[in-house]
Amino acid sequence: MIDLNTAAEQIWLETQADCPNISIEVLPETDSTNTQLLARGRAGDTAPMLLAAHRQTAGRGRHGRHWVAQAGDSLTFSLGLALDLDLVPGGGSALSLAVGLAIAEALDDGLAGLQGPTPAPTITLKWPNDLWWQQRKLGGILIEATPAPGVLPGQRWVVIGVGINLRPQGDQATGLAHACLQDLSATPLTAGQVWAWTAPKLLRAVHRFALAGFAPLQAAYARRDALAGQDVALWQGAGGQGNALLRGAPTDTGRADGVDQQGALLVHTGTGLQRWTTGDVSVRLAASSAPSPTLPPA
Known part of the structure; x- marks a missing residue:
């Protein structure tokens, strides 16, 4: 919890210029950060917010899959904000690609900073919502939207959920530290550290996507297309x-x-x-x- 709370303060300072009314919260345990933010939006709490959980007991993904995120094994967080996706070419489908690209770039930049002159291995993207490293799953994205009171006409409350493995999860999934860091003993990797890397870049990427859509990102996505x-x-x-x-x-x-x-x-x-x-x-x-x-x- 201390790790994530420290990261929350850092994220708040870094995002004030882009989103001065954002709220950032850390929960010791929750069923699902996406579920929590969807409920808040439906209740009329639609100011932009970031929510992370130390432990998540009922995470959700595509096709109704569920999982438990144990403390220290992964980073799970969600971003909620009001968007008019109908005005953006590709809408929610393209948003998942823009989010994946932003997270991959943030992770590569963060890992490169830890490794010094040796560049971090490039994280790739499996359409539409998976982060990969060497054809093994490193993370996932889940985007959900709901009508909400208080948003502008045409807007919906959009919740963007992100899950990133810090340690391997099963035979075909990998973990960020084990896959991408050369010297684990010298550089322990924490959920708070990864959250501080990814959340500000995600927020900026979503704002750019709402203005310009996916077309300006197509070439960058192609370079990571698994x-x-x-x-x-x-x-x-x-x-x-x-x-x-x-x-x-x-x-x-x-x-x-x-x-x-x-x-x-x-x-x-x-x-x-x-x-x-x-x-x-x-x-x-x-x-x-x-x-x-x-x-x-x-």
Whole structure:
């Protein structure tokens, strides 16, 4: 708790110029930081806020997955603010890519600062909402939106949840310290440290995205795109059925060809170039048939 509270003070000082009315809170334990902020927005508490939890007991991810975030094993936090995503090309689908890019850049910058002249290994992005290192899951993003009293016409209360492994989680997921730091004994990595790296950059990135959309970020995303040029399997309509559908045969297969200016995934299939948005499909590398370990963010 001391670690996260210290980080909260640092984040507050760094974000005042961009968002002077932001509130920052740390909870010793909660079910889900996303759930907490969604409830606050529905109750009319819609000033921008950051919420982190020392321990999270019912984190949520895509397809209704759940997990427990043990203290010290991961960083879990959420950002809530009012946005009019209908005015932004790509809307919420593209926002998840912009968030992933901001978090990846912040982590690389933070790790490079710890490692001195040796650059940190580049963290990649698996469309639409996973952070990867060497094709292993490092973190995840969950974006949810709800109507809320007190927001401007057209706006919704948007909650952006982020989960980052500090230690490995299962056979196919990695941890930030173990994967990316060369000398763990010399540089212990804490949740507060990583929160201080990522939260200010995330807030600035969301504000820029609301003004300019995803198009200015397309080239930077392409440099971290873990799927581009890879053979992939696609499951259409997986949202409500979760892993039950993903254990079956894929709806389609093809070769990923990056993302467009609205953040949609482009895949060359047997029937031509297909365009997918986050609500339409789940995607995996074709060589990996087993469900990936879950790291719901919030």
